[in-house]
Amino acid sequence: MMHIPCPHCGPRDESEFVCGGTSHIERPPLDASDRTWGEYLFFRDNPKGLHAERWLHAFGCGQWFNLVRDTVTHEIGAVYAMTDPPPP
Amino acid sequence: MKYSAWSLVRGALTGHRHWPPAWNPARPKPRYDVIVIGGGGHGLATAYYLAKNHGVKNVAVLERGWIGGGNTGRNTTIVRSNYLYPASARLYDFSLKLYEGLAKDLNFNIMLSQRGLVLLAHSRHDLDAMARWANAMRMNGIEADVLSREQVGALAPALDLSPEARLPIIGGFLQRRGGTARHDAVAWGYARAASGHGVDIIENCEVQEFLFEDGRAVGVKTTLGAIRADRIGIAAAGHSSVLAARAGFRLPVTSYALQALVSEPIKPLLDTVILSPGTGAYVSQSDKGEMVIGAMLDLFPSYAQRGSFSVEQAIVAGTLMLFPAFSRLRMLRQWAGIVDVVHDSSPIIGPTPVPGIFINCGWGTGGFKAIPVGGWTLAHVLATGRSHELAEAFQLERFLTGRLVDEAAASGIAH
Numbered sequence: 350m351m352h353i354p355c356p357h358c359g360p361r362d363e364s365e366f367v368c369g370g371t372s373h374i375e376r377p378p379l380d381a382s383d384r385t386w387g388e389y390l391f392f393r394d395n396p397k398g399l400h401a402e403r404w405l406h407a408f409g410c411g412q413w414f415n416l417v418r419d420t421v422t423h424e425i426g427a428v429y430a431m432t433d434p435p436p437p
Numbered sequence: 438m439k440y441s442a443w444s445l446v447r448g449a450l451t452g453h454r455h456w457p458p459a460w461n462p463a464r465p466k467p468r469y470d471v472i473v474i475g476g477g478g479h480g481l482a483t484a485y486y487l488a489k490n491h492g493v494k495n496v497a498v499l500e501r502g503w504i505g506g507g508n509t510g511r512n513t514t515i516v517r518s519n520y521l522y523p524a525s526a527r528l529y530d531f532s533l534k535l536y537e538g539l540a541k542d543l544n545f546n547i548m549l550s551q552r553g554l555v556l557l558a559h560s561r562h563d564l565d566a567m568a569r570w571a572n573a574m575r576m577n578g579i580e581a582d583v584l585s586r587e588q589v590g591a592l593a594p595a596l597d598l599s600p601e602a603r604l605p606i607i608g609g610f611l612q613r614r615g616g617t618a619r620h621d622a623v624a625w626g627y628a629r630a631a632s633g634h635g636v637d638i639i640e641n642c643e644v645q646e647f648l649f650e651d652g653r654a655v656g657v658k659t660t661l662g663a664i665r666a667d668r669i670g671i672a673a674a675g676h677s678s679v680l681a682a683r684a685g686f687r688l689p690v691t692s693y694a695l696q697a698l699v700s701e702p703i704k705p706l707l708d709t710v711i712l713s714p715g716t717g718a719y720v721s722q723s724d725k726g727e728m729v730i731g732a733m734l735d736l737f738p739s740y741a742q743r744g745s746f747s748v749e750q751a752i753v754a755g756t757l758m759l760f761p762a763f764s765r766l767r768m769l770r771q772w773a774g775i776v777d778v779v780h781d782s783s784p785i786i787g788p789t790p791v792p793g794i795f796i797n798c799g800w801g802t803g804g805f806k807a808i809p810v811g812g813w814t815l816a817h818v819l820a821t822g823r824s825h826e827l828a829e830a831f832q833l834e835r836f837l838t839g840r841l842v843d844e845a846a847a848s849g850i851a852h
Binding site: 350351362363364367368370371383384387388390391392393394395396397400402418420421422423 | 676678679682687688689690691692736737738739740741745746747779780836837838839
């Protein structure tokens with residue numbers, strides 16, 4: 350069971366959260382080609398290692414936030430706001 | 438050596454000292470016609486069908502760990518073809534038909550047991566959806582029967598059929614040809630048969646990078662040195678994105694952990710496979726007597742082959758809703774495999790953006806049942822350069838054209 354540090358409520362059990370997938374994916378302009386649009390919708394880096402992702406504290410404060418998590422060890426690094434850029 | 442009743446008798450009379458290894462460990466040669474990356478079921482089946490169907494025998498299977506040590510050894514051994522759309526039904530039923538003849542074809546007992554597979558309906562909506570699903574299967578020529586609550590009870594009396602159950606069972610549907618097969622035997626049978634055709638099966642050989650000439654992949658650099666090949670096939674399930682990144686392209690795949698657990702062995706209690714989309718649990722009993730319990734996905738990206746305890750708790754709770762009698766069973770083992778989930782729950786079998794590299798991935802939570810057809814169709818495109826007709830709908834390109842094959846039925850349980 351992961352302990353996820355909600356920036357508003359502090360560390361809580363994983364079962365209170367919902368993962369919203371990769372962060373920082375930018376929507377292309379509406380006149381984008383089918384290829385660009387398909388890549389935006391479906392193609393992902395899916396890294397083995399550090400991954401910047403969105404989480405929702407669904408059974409808590411109901412707020413979204415970003416975190417960087419290792420997909421092999423599940424260790425959580427930086428936790429930051431939805432509007433912040435990814436940490437270097 | 439051909440396995441037969443006679444070879445068993447002969448072994449019994451000579452102290453069982455005449456059995457050769459099922460396949461010969463190989464060292465990599467400098468060059469092959471085809472390299473298959475991944476020594477699980479799909480990779481080994483690919484090598485076997487390359488040799489058997491296409492006469493391409495100068496083939497190496499490169500496995501990072503040991504044969505069948507990935508998802509082929511981490512599933513719940515269920516085979517079925519209860520899919521909705523015609524393209525999926527054709528693909529998966531071809532796989533089930535290959536499974537039906539596989540023990541004879543490979544001369545290896547894969548212990549296929551077509552004990553039937555029941556999906557439980559817990560609401561009127563479930564029942565309507567299952568009637569539609571079963572009808573679609575029949576339209577595609579695959580038998581399926583909608584069941585009443587009493588018929589479900591006759592097939593699996595250990596289920597809690599009382600109306601007071603937290604999620605009462607009000608019916609279901611049955612694919613009689615579904616069932617289980619011995620997962621290790623599938624890997625070992627394909628490995629032995631492929632090796633018999635001259636395929637090199639190379640374990641403990643990790644692909645570190647791809648070699649290119651004029652933009653075309655011409656080989657791989659591995660922990661055992663460089664190996665060249667005319668064509669390269671990737672059958673790496675949850676690690677497909679890692680290999681794709683090394684080759685310089687991306688996939689519409691996210692890797693998740695899918696877990697399962699088995700109980701201590703008990704006397705025969707359940708002779709069908711029970712799936713309950715409502716509770717997320719599915720259960721069968723192995724020949725050894727263990728209850729094999731499968732979970733839904735851990736719904737966050739992961740390459741850790743262990744699984745989250747919160748999902749395990751949920752799945753045990755779901756299983757006990759179905760089978761209250763299991764409440765005192767002790768669990769012996771728990772594991773997770775890393776599965777390659779795509780947005781439409783359908784596989785990808787065909788060329789990649791890199792010339793010379795072909796891929797078989799995207800089976801998500803349902804790769805085991807598809808091992809024969811995954812190998813058959815990847816071998817076809819590797820040998821001929823053209824996609825097999827069964828695989829035409831399942832190209833990587835569909836994620837750019839929008840022609841998805843959205844098989845909500847694919848996982849059996851929602852994901």
